[in-house]
Amino acid sequence: SVRMEYPKIRRDDTAEELHGIKVADPYRWLEDPDSEETKKFVEAQNAVTTPYLEKCTVREAIKAKLTRLWDYPKYSCPFRRGSRYFFFMNTGLQNQSVMYVQDSLEGEPRVFLDPNILSEDGTVAISGSAFSEDGQIFAYGLSSSGSDWITVHFKKVSTGEDYPEVLKKVKFSSLSWTHDHKGIFYGRYIDHEGRSDGTETISNENQKLFYHRVGTPQKEDVLVVEFPEHPKWLIGAEVTDCGTHLIVTTEQDCRDNLVYHAKLPTTIDAKIPLTCIINVFEADYEYITNDGSVCVFRTNKGAPNYRLVKIDLADPAPEKWKTLVPEHPKDVLDWAACVHQDKLVICYISDVKSVLQLHSLATGKHLTTLPLDIGTISGYSGKRHHSEMFYQFTSFLTPGTIFHLDLTQQPLKPKVFREIKIEGFDPTQFQMRQVFYSGKDGTRIPMFLVHGKDLPQPTLNTQDAPNTPTLLYGYGGFNISIQPYFSISRVIFLQIFKGLVAIPNIRGGGEYGESWHNSGRLFNKQNVFNDFQSAAEYLIRERYTQPSRIIIQGGSNGGLLVGACMNQRPDLFGAVIAQVGVMDMLRFHKFTIGYAWCSDYGNPDERENFHNVHKYSPLHNIKVPSDKVQYPATLLLTADHDDRVVPLHSFKFISELHYRLSSHAAQTNPLLIRIETKAGHGGGKPTSKIIEEHTDIYSFVMQALGLEAHN
Numbered sequence: 001s002v003r004m005e006y007p008k009i010r011r012d013d014t015a016e017e018l019h020g021i022k023v024a025d026p027y028r029w030l031e032d033p034d035s036e037e038t039k040k041f042v043e044a045q046n047a048v049t050t051p052y053l054e055k056c057t058v059r060e061a062i063k064a065k066l067t068r069l070w071d072y073p074k075y076s077c078p079f080r081r082g083s084r085y086f087f088f089m090n091t092g093l094q095n096q097s098v099m100y101v102q103d104s105l106e107g108e109p110r111v112f113l114d115p116n117i118l119s120e121d122g123t124v125a126i127s128g129s130a131f132s133e134d135g136q137i138f139a140y141g142l143s144s145s146g147s148d149w150i151t152v153h154f155k156k157v158s159t160g161e162d163y164p165e166v167l168k169k170v171k172f173s174s175l176s177w178t179h180d181h182k183g184i185f186y187g188r189y190i191d192h193e194g195r196s197d198g199t200e201t202i203s204n205e206n207q208k209l210f211y212h213r214v215g216t217p218q219k220e221d222v223l224v225v226e227f228p229e230h231p232k233w234l235i236g237a238e239v240t241d242c243g244t245h246l247i248v249t250t251e252q253d254c255r256d257n258l259v260y261h262a263k264l265p266t267t268i269d270a271k272i273p274l275t276c277i278i279n280v281f282e283a284d285y286e287y288i289t290n291d292g293s294v295c296v297f298r299t300n301k302g303a304p305n306y307r308l309v310k311i312d313l314a315d316p317a318p319e320k321w322k323t324l325v326p327e328h329p330k331d332v333l334d335w336a337a338c339v340h341q342d343k344l345v346i347c348y349i350s351d352v353k354s355v356l357q358l359h360s361l362a363t364g365k366h367l368t369t370l371p372l373d374i375g376t377i378s379g380y381s382g383k384r385h386h387s388e389m390f391y392q393f394t395s396f397l398t399p400g401t402i403f404h405l406d407l408t409q410q411p412l413k414p415k416v417f418r419e420i421k422i423e424g425f426d427p428t429q430f431q432m433r434q435v436f437y438s439g440k441d442g443t444r445i446p447m448f449l450v451h452g453k454d455l456p457q458p459t460l461n462t463q464d465a466p467n468t469p470t471l472l473y474g475y476g477g478f479n480i481s482i483q484p485y486f487s488i489s490r491v492i493f494l495q496i497f498k499g500l501v502a503i504p505n506i507r508g509g510g511e512y513g514e515s516w517h518n519s520g521r522l523f524n525k526q527n528v529f530n531d532f533q534s535a536a537e538y539l540i541r542e543r544y545t546q547p548s549r550i551i552i553q554g555g556s557n558g559g560l561l562v563g564a565c566m567n568q569r570p571d572l573f574g575a576v577i578a579q580v581g582v583m584d585m586l587r588f589h590k591f592t593i594g595y596a597w598c599s600d601y602g603n604p605d606e607r608e609n610f611h612n613v614h615k616y617s618p619l620h621n622i623k624v625p626s627d628k629v630q631y632p633a634t635l636l637l638t639a640d641h642d643d644r645v646v647p648l649h650s651f652k653f654i655s656e657l658h659y660r661l662s663s664h665a666a667q668t669n670p671l672l673i674r675i676e677t678k679a680g681h682g683g684g685k686p687t688s689k690i691i692e693e694h695t696d697i698y699s700f701v702m703q704a705l706g707l708e709a710h711n
């Protein structure tokens with residue numbers, strides 16, 4: 001294939017001496033999103049990528065197929081607030097799901113809030129919300145163009161009218177009502193200078209907790225909690241189920257938190273004095289419910305697979321804690337909620353599949369396990385004072401099934417409340433399996449395989465290497481578990497390319513609790529890359545596919561994963577899709593919320609951590625392969641309002657790839673970047689932009705790997 005011409009991007013002599021080594025950073029100037037030169041860079045890169053994608057002869061056919069199959073109704077669990085029921089629903093191609101209200105489960109749904117009317121291109125999304133206890137006022141966050149910043153609005157439920165005030169400079173905030181329905185606690189970056197629209201990259205510091213009284217202007221909000229000596233702490237606040245106390249948590253990164261509490265004053269007009277009950281960052285503590293001063297927390301303190309403990313706020317010494325639900329030896333206690341006054345809903349992850357149980361709140365004793373197929377609980381709604389609950393099940397081949405459980409029944413019998421079906425998708429044509437493969441160090445790693453029933457079975461004796469296009473997707477970090485969930489774009493990959501989707505549950509995730517997370521972070525981070533490469537080697541050894549047919553895909557921390565893997569094993573993959581990736585591991589902590597990722601990566605300002613991340617940082621480990629080997633066809637994707645992982649990571653990485661590889665004789669695979677506008681990290685992205693993105697990814701893959709499309 002013809003060699004690509006890439007834009008000539010200026011390199012300057014910026015360099016620093018860091019922890020004993022000289023580190024050049026010739027594209028440092030790309031860190032300024034507002035400079036004319038950076039804007040020209042974006043145009044120049046898109047000017048190369050767009051024609052390449054449009055050259056794909058079946059691009060329109062792929063888009064039509066994606067659009068047709070995408071056009072199926074999507075529902076959330078219904079949830080009761082006050083005397084009304086609400087749910088989100090998307091008829092299929094709406095840019096944003098619409099919020100409906102019903103006076104009863106059988107009642108006629110009425111539009112309650114349609115975010116689609118808030119912008120002409122669907123780029124305004126609901127991001128966070130909370131009803132007052134009586135269900136009469138709805139507090140909701142709106143995010144524009146995918147930014148983490150939100151504005152908070154208040155709607156009177158009975159009339160649908162908004163109150164006049166809008167709360168600004170809000171980010172990474174919980175919204176929690178006092179039970180007198182007068183107002184909410186929320187996190188605010190009141191000191192933030194300059195614009196807060198998600199195109200800025202400055203670090204988010206000095207979040208403070210405010211109390212807002214509905215119907216008053218934001219400038220009258222009361223500063224209730226701040227930690228001026230800890231500018232990087234993020235503050236969470238939750239009013240207890242009984243309404244009398246405030247539970248405050250602080251996080252300095254993406255793991256562990258402190259816990260404070262306070263009795264709520266009847267009038268909130270000054271700072272609230274807190275009592276600290278957990279004062280060391282060594283575990284996660286999540287408030288579930290309380291009876292008087294005795295609170296139930298989900299924690300991994302002394303329990304890497306998590307457990308539920310009772311802590312008496314009046315006597316919080318650890319030796320006084322009572323274990324309510326002990327740690328399971330193998331399964332991870334993923335989340336818990338209190339329902340019907342005296343029951344706990346507990347969701348476990350067992351070999352990556354969800355297990356949903358009811359336990360007694362009083363004794364912790366297991367009451368019943370709700371029947372589930374192999375898959376994931378992707379939604380839940382229920383409150384302590386409710387006698388019913390809803391939960392949503394999904395899997396690779398199940399778009400979504402919503403169950404209703406009436407807890408006053410004996411025996412308990414979950415009822416299918418709604419089953420989502422898709423025209424043109426027949427799940428019986430596909431197969432999903434879980435296999436276990438060995439990592440480089442012998443660790444057994446689970447992997448889901450999804451493919452058409454007609455996938456040519458890997459026959460070990462045929463000479464010709466199997467050439468099934470294989471999408472190998474991974475994340476590998478932050479205690480996040482990649483469980484089976486339905487993705488119509490993956491189904492289309494299987495259909496168009498007669499392909500295989502492989503999802504290895506590599507270390508760094510939460511699939512097997514804290515130990516799985518710890519064995520994939522800090523100085524164990526290379527295990528994550530090894531596990532992912534071992535997954536590819538397993539698929540090749542088992543004759544499912546061959547290197548040139550493997551497409552590795554990852555987003556954010558998963559973008560780092562594929563960026564590192566393409567550097568370490570350019571020979572092992574045919575294509576790389578790196579979405580909003582973390583590519584500059586020496587500087588990630590300097591921008592927006594990047595410092596919070598030091599819990600997985602380590603702080604590069606510290607010598608040992610610096611040398612550790614320097615070893616795998618994608619930007620710093622591009623190596624020209626031997627003369628027969630080339631880098632896989634690579635597509636980086638990012639967007640101008642991504643303020644979670646700022647686009648500079650991908651800008652610098654594509655520039656360095658071009659600089660290092662474009663003169664490598666064997667490098668005929670394209671190395672491209674797709675930079676979107678009015679888009680962010682992914683949350684809240686409108687359906688139209690999602691379909692465009694998947695269309696471009698599949699067009700890229702088809703073009704680059706010379707795949708044929710089956711209709």
Ligand SMILES: O=C(NCC(=O)N1CCC[C@H]1C(=O)O)OCc1ccccc1
Nearest residue numbers: 172234251253254556557593596597644
């Ligand atoms: O940064 C994250 N989450 C981690 C995250 O988004 N990461 C971690 C690495 C890159 C990117 C990703 O993988 O999506 O969320 C913001 C936040 C809120 C409250 C407390 C701490 C942090």
